[in-house]
Amino acid sequence: xxxxxxxxRYLVKRTGEKVFLECVQDMDHENMxxxxxxxxxxxxxxxxSYDVKMKEKGDIPEGYSVSREKKERFSLILESASTxxxxxxxxxxxxxxxTGFNNEQFFGPGTRLTVL
Amino acid sequence: xxEVEQNSGPLSVxxxxxxxxxxxxxxxxxxSFFWYRQYSxxxxxxxxxxxxxxxxxxxRFTAQLNKASQYVSLLIRDSQPSDSAxxxxxxGGTSYGxxxxxxxxxxxxxx
Numbered sequence: 001x002x003x004x005x006x007x008x009r010y011l012v013k014r015t016g017e018k019v020f021l022e023c024v025q026d027m028d029h030e031n032m033x034x035x036x037x038x039x040x041x042x043x044x045x046x047x048x049s050y051d052v053k054m055k056e057k058g059d060i061p062e063g064y065s066v067s068r069e070k071k072e073r074f075s076l077i078l079e080s081a082s083t084x085x086x087x088x089x090x091x092x093x094x095x096x097x098x099t100g101f102n103n104e105q106f107f108g109p110g111t112r113l114t115v116l
Numbered sequence: 117x118x119e120v121e122q123n124s125g126p127l128s129v130x131x132x133x134x135x136x137x138x139x140x141x142x143x144x145x146x147x148s149f150f151w152y153r154q155y156s157x158x159x160x161x162x163x164x165x166x167x168x169x170x171x172x173x174x175x176r177f178t179a180q181l182n183k184a185s186q187y188v189s190l191l192i193r194d195s196q197p198s199d200s201a202x203x204x205x206x207x208g209g210t211s212y213g214x215x216x217x218x219x220x221x222x223x224x225x226x227x
Contacts, residue, residue, distance in 0.1 A: 031212055031213040033214075035217075040219060041219060042204065042217045042218055042219035042220050043160075043204065043206075043217040044217075045214065045216075048212060048213075048214060050212040050213070056212065058214075090159055090160075094213045095213075096213065097148075097208075097211075097212070097213045101147055101148045101167050102147070102148035102150075102208035102209070102213050102214075102215065103213060104150065104162050104165060105150075105162075105213070105215060106162075107159040107160050107161070108159060109158070109159050110158075110159050
């Protein structure tokens with residue numbers, strides 16, 4: 001059974017704290033993604049990675065950074081948490097795109113982060 | 117900015133009816149289309165994908181793609197209360213497997 005796991009389901013942090021969200025996949029996928037999900041806004045891509053140590057900005061990277069030191073692990077870092085980063089964070093992974101098509105993304109259970 | 121737009125919900129249908137969910141996309145380079153279902157408090161799970169123009173059927177679900185009109189739809193036949201969820205439409209090219217998601221449509225199937 002394929003699996004993407006995230007380190008916490010719920011997290012409460014204070015403004016200004018540095019926050020680490022961890023994601024691990026056991027499918028040997030090259031691609032990994034971090035999204036945030038807010039009501040009415042759908043899933044918005046923060047960062048993604050297509051290989052170890054490789055990372056690319058998504059649509060809303062401001063205030064975030066990422067780290068991928070091992071293929072199975074992709075970390076999202078909030079350098080200085082702010083209240084507007086209160087959200088549901090979802091990690092996903094996929095195998096490389098084929099010729100002319102993408103492959104399915106598998107999602108982790110999500111981390112609901114509250115910044116006070 | 118590549119966009120995926122879904123018909124605004126919420127959508128409410130009676131049990132046994134056909135639910136129709138629609139989606140348009142702006143990037144003509146998109147080649148892969150995915151419908152995800154997301155139950156409240158849960159993460160998205162894939163229910164259908166489609167790459168070619170036309171219809172694709174899987175049980176009670178049918179995905180339809182019209183690349184000329186940049187339009188994707190999902191039909192759910194014989195809707196059940198267990199189908200009540202948010203449905204996310206997504207589109208992707210081949211750039212590192214990235215997908216762009218719509219804002220989601222909330223479907224409620226009432227007995």
